[in-house]
Amino acid sequence: MRYSKLLIPTVKEVPAEAEIASHQLMIRAGLIRKLASGTYTYLPLGWRSLLKIIAIIRQEMDAAGAQEVALPILQPMELWSATGRDVVFREILCHFKDRHGRENVLAPTAEEVITDLVAHHVSSYKQLPINLYQINYKFRDEYRPQYGVIRSREFLMKDAYSFDATAEGLDESYRKMYQAYCRIFARCGLKYVVVQADSGGMGGTDTEEFMAPCEVGDTLVMSDDGSYAANLDKAEVDPPARLELDGVGGIGPMKEVHTPNVGTIEAVCSFLKTKPAEMIKTLVYAADGQTVLALVRGDHEVNPAKLSRAAGGAELALASPEVITRLTGAAVGFAGPQGLAEKVQKLVIDHSVAAMPAGISGANKTDYHMLNVVPGRDFPLAGPNVTVADIRNAVPGDTWGGKKLVFSHGVEIGHVFKLGTKYSQQLGATFLDEKGQSRPCIMGCYGIGVNRILAMAIESGHDANGCILPPSIAPFEILVVPINVGSGAVMDTAVRLHDELAAAGVDVLLDDRDERPGVKFKDADLIGFPLRITVGERGLKEGKVELKRRTDEKPALVPLEAAVAEARRLLADMWPKA
């Protein structure tokens, strides 16, 4: 293929709105172009890469025994109402009324559609297990699309759904997908870690996320020996040793203090000359008409997912100021656990609070705090509606299983999920087992963010000059650069090398542009061709051409007759192994 025939609009300037390297480089290398907020056109080079990624995914999914289908993008809202996810997903659902007044949802995911399909076409255990997947567009009405294709409103997702007759079957389906994902990401040359995750609003039990390192991504928590990894919603921490008091608090009787004009924990601490770790933060949540009181130390943050699990799984939201004031009798910001345990349906105490000898809390009285609030004395640590649990975000200094926790950031590229029977029960995807008994299919679901694979490959594969892509997903594997297209000998040799490589099945591009070598080399580095072969008059006089891997400092001179073989050897060497 000829460079001059392709639309490759490389850009020198760093696009103003692009905050991270992959976003900047995908635009600068002419891989994508923004159409509107959160929507991108894939230009010829970017789309070539994406097609290679799609082919890898398809091969590995097929090899794992999954069957490809194509589900409609337009989904009837009725199906979403049937599972209640019209409410759960409401904010991010793109939807419209058609001319007959029917609400159409633009697929953000497809559990409902696929379960409805299986409900109609699977009736016997003999048809199980089954794993159906598609590679298709998904839509989310993101509040703030960001980081280029990483958080966009329209994206390509590989979504797979397994249906099993038994829990062991699901374990096996899950394991196959997990292994397929490892192979897919490895073949794309991606770095990643697998972290335990929270099952959240999806229902289900086990779930793991494949995360690619990226500084603007989610927080990841790992033990320093690498034996444990989880995201912030899942990461557990050891309960702390009992805290020694060195602030103003003590274990004497509770004592009200006037704390006017102090709005934040820091302001209270400064006013009372204590520190956040000696304060008890009291948060009021509402869920299904119930009120839940959550206590964490002043230096900690409640993790809503962990709190929700500790509180029995309900979706929780912070209570309104009216509810808080009705409960505490005070303005927001002055709640304390003392005397409230009986007034709420649930009291959930972070185990760091339970370990405090005493703490300072709000006094349930506007502009007052309470000193010497002693857990177990002034509020219960046990009882039918009391739970002590790990409900806060892990922080530096925490341990789990005695091992120090370390923190990093990553972007989700894949997700495997044991769903269980939530959707199959709701939508009637049942089968008759060997005894003729009707049972719901046991489901798993498995997602890959296709666009993110390319973005994250660039995020961890780039330098100051541009992208560094593995040959498995680079737009072309080799770029042949004739230094001077006006020289017949140079051009003839370049064309011959191109043709020989192409005949050998190598994906090769010839930079036939009448441009200065500097321009061509800059574009080559920016786009990130894994291997560059440069043909110049000087080298040709010695019967040699230059070979340079994208990561090489300098090119190597290679005899012309050995160039194709050597190029293929280097390429094979660079090819990521599964």
Added chain:
Amino acid sequence: MRYSKLLIPTVKEVPAEAEIASHQLMIRAGLIRKLASGTYTYLPLGWRSLLKIIAIIRQEMDAAGAQEVALPILQPMELWSATGRDVVFREILCHFKDRHGRENVLAPTAEEVITDLVAHHVSSYKQLPINLYQINYKFRDEYRPQYGVIRSREFLMKDAYSFDATAEGLDESYRKMYQAYCRIFARCGLKYVVVQADSGGMGGTDTEEFMAPCEVGDTLVMSDDGSYAANLDKAEVDPPARLELDGVGGIGPMKEVHTPNVGTIEAVCSFLKTKPAEMIKTLVYAADGQTVLALVRGDHEVNPAKLSRAAGGAELALASPEVITRLTGAAVGFAGPQGLAEKVQKLVIDHSVAAMPAGISGANKTDYHMLNVVPGRDFPLAGPNVTVADIRNAVPGDTWGGKKLVFSHGVEIGHVFKLGTKYSQQLGATFLDEKGQSRPCIMGCYGIGVNRILAMAIESGHDANGCILPPSIAPFEILVVPINVGSGAVMDTAVRLHDELAAAGVDVLLDDRDERPGVKFKDADLIGFPLRITVGERGLKEGKVELKRRTDEKPALVPLEAAVAEARRLLADMWPKA
């Protein structure tokens, strides 16, 4: 691959709502499943076929020098307003307001997006010609989705857009696409005719449609020697010889007759004892504040596209009853050309009317008609605002160039279109030519309905037992059927044949189900595997297996050791040639 592992929900019953063979068979063979009105899930077998069709399209588009891209499905409404197509397409546009209040259009086509792209990235004649294509989902809010995937609300389209510096360049780009389309449809084994079409609301000049024969499709008009083919909006007819009068009319003075309670042409004819061919139908159209009067014979129908071209290209709509009454002074149904020519901006007379010695028209007076209305005497046949042209639908009996016109029906599977500079001018897709002058790119656009290829292949390739698909697009090329899966010898042989064929690169499926042979053969015929190899105990005793093409009445016995070679020979023979 094993039949038992695939989701293949074949159905005996003909689905009630499916009116045509392809729709019935795609559901019965387990290729698709309806999710909602006009949206279909492609099940594993249907999607396999579609992926093969997509691969053929991709190969031929790439070979023709087009570059693949992926344009967003979500398009900003602003781009549609910029070309005025928000109004033209209004009825069929699927669109929604996102959370920030921006209107998003779900792509029904992509002229605006691609022209905007080229406007930003192409600036010199050196970058031209360029041809960008995608294979992507399109959406139309159809009033009545019909015939399965043939008229659906969501469908896969291959859309390509060429940009040239010169008219000759466009001719060449158009020719390349035309030839690529011929190859694509031939490789898919499709029957088709190419007809001249109307450029309609798209702007532009030459346009041709690739039509596959289908009884419920659009009307196609061809000369009986096959040298001319057009759709109804384009098909021209010779002006008729001067009509002999044999009804009540004459060329005497105009004469009003009272015609109470006659609503239709037929009723008037019956009342006046004449025939529709002796009547002049007078229709009032409105366009951009102008009034256009159209005259056709009583036995003819105005073709709005032909009328629009004759009237200068404006979009025309039938005038409201108020406008008609204001113009004629009579109720709707009693308009006549006499005395109205001066009152309208345009009078367009079908040449069949111009050839009438005299006719009967409305009297511009409620409940009255006028006899002896003589063209040229009682209304003008020439003048600054008068056009005599071919503005009616062709009908049996018509000729063109003296050749008899014959009629058939077809469904559009492809469309090639010389767009010209309409979009490039509106959206600023200009380039500097060799002299440094800015000029708009000259565009072409080229569409293929991907889903329709499969539907039309089945429409023209089926019998009472099911689909008859060519191996190039069948879900599998060969089905191996062991008669009795319980027999070790039979099953071993079937597996070995399957494996040998698979190793030879043949797309082969093994029907490993424990079902009666009759069930397996019925499914095989229903799905339409091009070739079936049957392995049974009786045959094996003689060292033979059965080979049966889908179209063979009876299987042929072939020595086991020759089976693979013979199967491949038969397959190659059935493979459609481009």
